[in-house]
Amino acid sequence: MTGQLPRRHLLLDSFSRSAAELTQALETAGFVPTLLGAVQRIVHADFVMVFGYRGSDQPQLLGDTLDRERHRVIAEDYINGPYLLDPFYQLVEDGRREGCFRLHDIAPDRFRQSEYFRTHYKRTGIGEEVGFVFDAGRGVTGVASVARWTSSPAFARDELDLLQTLGPAIGAFCGRHWSRISRAVLVSDEAARANAVSALEDFAGGILSARERQIMTMILQGHSTQSLAHHLDISPGTVKIHRKNVYRKLNISTQAELFAAYLAFVQVRGGGAGLFPGGYTKQRPSPR
Template sequence: MVFAYEGNATPQSLYHNLPPDAARIVIWDYCVGPYLLDPFYAQTEAGRRTGVAGLRQMAPDKFFQSEYYAKHYSRTGIRDEIGVFAAIGPRRVAVISFARERGQPIFSARERAKLAEVGPVIEALMRAHWGVSAARDALANPAHSAVPPLQVLLDRIAGGVLTPRESEVIAMVLRGYSTAAIGANLVISDETVKVHRKNAYRKLSISSQAQLFSLFLKALDESSTSGREGHAVSLKKRG
């Protein structure tokens, strides 16, 4: 599967070879908004435009115990994944993902190294096939619907009362970061992380990550365009 990311705009599916049932979850449900919690999207959001990265090497430390993984990612049937990143425009980054399904072995260090060796060739092919010049970018990739950034979604359902740090902390909780990892990333103590999370949960009237994820889905429903509302609702029900 190949996705194109451009800021906080809805990802575009450039290509996939998945059967319809799998594509509904991996492609179309994903594009409704769960991509906001995806480690591959997070890499592009952080500015990555090139290189090869494996899911298990870049995912947050508690990703596989997160509500996002339990309610969405596990439904994809994907056990492991490697992505090749390529800048295909002034603002666009394409990621081609190679996935292993449940029941298959995870990618070995040797396999990851081999893919890294040919990564530059794959990137060049991606740029040649999907790339656009700065002059053609606006015409080739017109503005399309966007889901607000994760912190904005969460703060919106809290009535705008979350502090920037509280929004930042609970966004990282949703993405699968532990208290220690959040503290290390934000350069604050574990106790300070716990205080921000507790205050955010109180303002949101929740007490668990499961309830936080439910609020995330609710926010997606409210932010979805009319053409995508059915997907957001179906994701919530199947979760």
Template sequence: MELVIRNEYDPLLASTIMALATPELPQHFSRLVKHLTAFDNLIIIAYHGEQRPMVLYREYTDPVVYLPMDSQYLGGAYLLDPFYREHLRGGVEGIRRLMDVAPDHFRRTHYYKNYYQQTTLLDEIAIFTSLTEGVTLTACLGRDRSSGKPFNKREREAVEQHAITLAGLMKKHWQDYRPQDAMKAAPAPLEERLQGVLKQEHRIRLSPRQAEVALFILRGHSSLSISLHLGVSLQTVKVFRRQLYAKCSISSQAELFALLMPLFARLTASE
């Protein structure tokens, strides 16, 4: 069986290499990956700094999976995405599973309940490679309602075993890719942008730390997780949360999501 798999893989790899620098590469890449692990959808995204990401390729079994992509994800929801946060770490290579890198309360977030579940996605694995400094390519393999089941351990390991090759193919094919806004100055930190739009839209004045805590909450971090990231006590985080809620005249995490999520289109850094 191992020999059969290898004999089928090698011609697919050869044809993918031959398709490098041609418009057909993404389709060949897709067939190669699908030979390793069946998926319902595939999207290749270029992240560049804190600018709005660029979709380079997408395919799907059920079109509903990408219906919210252009309006919601690229419209600002990507700022809360765990894969985007991985990109911001810099120099990330290899395989990442969404739920392995997501914060501990990710499934409680507005992003998860009102964007991610809308896509019907059940599981996502991403192949990461750094193209240049500040530019990350990800090929996200998804399972949605089409198959109705997440990737199992064997399927994840099959992709992971070939991660170097797959990342290398992506890097080689898109080696000349340059974002349209590559020459733009780096935007202000996200916390500052959130402070500015809250002040402008709602006359709410948050301190830098309160804005930072608000973003941690939106991404799905518990108070304990926030305390570990900020290097402060759990009690201090609870004080920050109380202050944040008081300034926003709210009393729950759900109200915080309802207040801030509509503003995220104003926080994107592509304009």
């Protein structure tokens, strides 16, 4: 009988079952896997990852369905600095608190040519990503990303439309789940807040002008000369002059060197040791 129902009835049945399961999973460790299952009833998705953002603090991983190795590459490396160049982070920084967004639609025009993409994002193996932005409470904005690997096909237009339709419900479930447990999960201690990374504001602050730091940031995020000129309302020639001055003052000649210098700065600001995307090794301050 069920298989003979119109498609809209089948989708409604799937959503109803998912809503019941998500309600039961609220405030439990099974919420994120249940969220993935709910989405998979409607469209194909390979995994889910959820991050919480508050200002320029390092984001907190709220949950994922990744295996151990992919968790290290996608989640842990991301938190160590590259997140500052992530289009979803920028979306939240720009004030977005809810909605459903496809990474392809919010990324800069040269995102796939950016050093962030080549050095970090490409290593993740993520082919497609749709993020549900929600209010997690206590000043934290969450992004629950539903994603596909590069081995899976891109989201079709009707699939994206379905995800957009699900957006308000997914955002509401996520907001309810994490706002209820925010005291335990989302509140950073004072030491962590003291180490909050505002690298894109502070990097080369004693060397570059405010405009040059702005240009540098947008280059790292993946904006082309034309996109920079459009967003900043200046000529492409002026953009090129600023970029040349940035490279000269930092004694570099490529975007790869700029990205490496930026990561080195973030590593010093964050403290501790570890391996960053692309093999850049975090250095501890020398003992005195």
